[in-house]
Amino acid sequence: xxQESLAKTLSIAFIVILFCALLVSSAVVYLxxxxxxxxxPLSYRNILEVAGLVGQRTSKTSEEDMLxxxxxIETQLLDLNTSRATTQYQHNQLxxxxxxxxxxxxxxxxxxxDKAMIQRRPNKIxxxxxxxxxxxxxLVLPIYGKGMWSMIYGYIALEQDLxxxxxxxxxEQGDTPGIGEKIQEKRWLAQWxxxxxxxENNELALNVDxxxxxxxxxxxxxxxxxxxxxxxxxxxxxxxxxxxxxxxxTFLIEHKS
Amino acid sequence: xxxxxxxxxxxxxxxxIENNPISIQILGLCSALAITQAVRPALIMATAVxxxxxxxxxxxxxxxxxxxxxxxxxxKMTVIASxxxxxxxxxxxxxxxxxxxxxxxxxxxxxxxxxxxxVESFASSxxxxxxxxxxxxxxxxxxxxxxxxxxxxxxxxKGTVLDFPVFESIEQGGDYIQNEFMALPASAFFILxxxxxxxxxxxxxRTSED
Numbered sequence: 001x002x003q004e005s006l007a008k009t010l011s012i013a014f015i016v017i018l019f020c021a022l023l024v025s026s027a028v029v030y031l032x033x034x035x036x037x038x039x040x041p042l043s044y045r046n047i048l049e050v051a052g053l054v055g056q057r058t059s060k061t062s063e064e065d066m067l068x069x070x071x072x073i074e075t076q077l078l079d080l081n082t083s084r085a086t087t088q089y090q091h092n093q094l095x096x097x098x099x100x101x102x103x104x105x106x107x108x109x110x111x112x113x114d115k116a117m118i119q120r121r122p123n124k125i126x127x128x129x130x131x132x133x134x135x136x137x138x139l140v141l142p143i144y145g146k147g148m149w150s151m152i153y154g155y156i157a158l159e160q161d162l163x164x165x166x167x168x169x170x171x172e173q174g175d176t177p178g179i180g181e182k183i184q185e186k187r188w189l190a191q192w193x194x195x196x197x198x199x200e201n202n203e204l205a206l207n208v209d210x211x212x213x214x215x216x217x218x219x220x221x222x223x224x225x226x227x228x229x230x231x232x233x234x235x236x237x238x239x240x241x242x243x244x245x246x247x248x249x250t251f252l253i254e255h256k257s
Numbered sequence: 258x259x260x261x262x263x264x265x266x267x268x269x270x271x272x273x274i275e276n277n278p279i280s281i282q283i284l285g286l287c288s289a290l291a292i293t294q295a296v297r298p299a300l301i302m303a304t305a306v307x308x309x310x311x312x313x314x315x316x317x318x319x320x321x322x323x324x325x326x327x328x329x330x331x332x333k334m335t336v337i338a339s340x341x342x343x344x345x346x347x348x349x350x351x352x353x354x355x356x357x358x359x360x361x362x363x364x365x366x367x368x369x370x371x372x373x374x375x376v377e378s379f380a381s382s383x384x385x386x387x388x389x390x391x392x393x394x395x396x397x398x399x400x401x402x403x404x405x406x407x408x409x410x411x412x413x414x415k416g417t418v419l420d421f422p423v424f425e426s427i428e429q430g431g432d433y434i435q436n437e438f439m440a441l442p443a444s445a446f447f448i449l450x451x452x453x454x455x456x457x458x459x460x461x462x463r464t465s466e467d
Contacts (some may be wrong), residue, residue, distance in 0.1 A: 002329065004325045009325040009327060009328060012323055012324065012325055012328075012332070013325075013331075013332060014326055016332045016335060016336065017335060020335050020336060020339035021339075022337075023339050023343060024339050024342045024343060027342065027343040027346045027347070028342075028346055030350070031350045032348045034350045034351075035346075035349055035350050035353070038349075038353040084449070106442070116357065170441060177361040203422065
């Protein structure tokens with residue numbers, strides 16, 4: 001390491017970085033299609049978990065069992081513009097993540113309405129009716145939006161009254177490990193059960209932390225996570241976007257009666 | 258030739274116990290505390306570390322004569338980080354459930370001091386073959402220790418090994434009370450401390466006998 005001209009230093013740096021960049025990008029490009037294939041069974045599990053049909057991640061339910069459980073779920077495709085749901089729909093037929101990028105299948109959300117910071121909303125999104133026994137039906141709905149650093153993806157399950165939350169889960173997020181990540185913890189998610197979304201006037205009243213100034217009634221109040229205010233605010237915004245007028249509100253109100 | 262051969266064997270075997278990265282060099286403890294709750298994640302983590310360590314050592318050793326000393330560390334980190342991303346992507350593809358369980362800890366191998374420690378102290382001054390074996394040896398040394406800790410924690414904490422029940426827990430109708438302390442990262446501190454003490458004492462006893 002005798003002579004170190006600037007040119008040599010720069011060119012070595014460039015070569016090493018080029019090599020590393022090629023390595024990383026080829027790994028990502030070649031493995032992406034294989035990873036996409038993994039998503040399907042995972043999303044079965046996420047829906048089943050939120051619906052309370054299988055236990056948390058630690059429990060061992062085989063893929064065949066999950067597929068069998070999934071048979072009792074009635075999948076519909078909801079048109080968010082008209083709030084009409086079609087029944088001819090197979091799970092995984094539509095990837096709402098990619099359709100929300102396509103101008104043909106999505107709409108641009110006006111800034112003032114874009115609480116969840118997703119910029120575009122797909123026109124159609126799958127919804128899941130879970131008939132766990134003959135009398136009770138739950139509805140599982142996908143929700144997503146921006147947390148502190150990342151997009152948070154999850155499902156929320158509603159009881160038969162389409163107002164009481166029966167379960168919620170976030171299956172993908174990239175917020176701060178150990179802090180924002182806590183939104184995936186069972187302990188925090190457990191308090192959502194039994195909370196209500198809309199008040200008697202059909203106004204969205206669910207409060208997370210103290211986002212709505214006055215602390216709401218016990219039925220509408222979710223505690224925050226200390227240190228993870230921004231992530232929790234993200235969750236609040238996600239709920240308020242997806243259960244607002246651009247989201248599921250009309251559909252839910254129509255189905256309540 | 259014999260000396261050369263020995264040198265290769267030594268670089269592979271010395272880090273296993275005698276110069277173990279965790280118990281003797283006291284490196285890479287954070288990950289050892291975090292992922293030793295059960296044997297399965299520890300196995301995946303250990304494999305990832307072995308692969309990353311061996312290949313980072315190999316690549317750095319190959320280019321060691323060309324590395325300008327002023328930006329040496331940055332370039333080494335770039336190589337290590339790339340290796341980590343590749344391994345992380347492979348785990349995401351072939352073991353997605355493990356990838357969710359280990360979450361950020363695979364990505365954090367970048368900051369695992371064992372990797373930079375070996376690259377800087379060994380691969381920068383040794384031939385590619387030796388460096389590769391040194392990486393392999395240190396990786397396996399790390400693996401041995403974390404798998405041992407994970408084995409103890411899972412067995413005492415949950416009564417299982419690789420999720421296979423050894424002691425029937427009370428919830429499953431057996432009589433084993435799960436030790437919840439073992440599920441917490443702090444327990445790994447105590448196990449590691451005891452292991453370090455034991456290994457060091459044994460090595461000292463051996464050298465004083467010689």
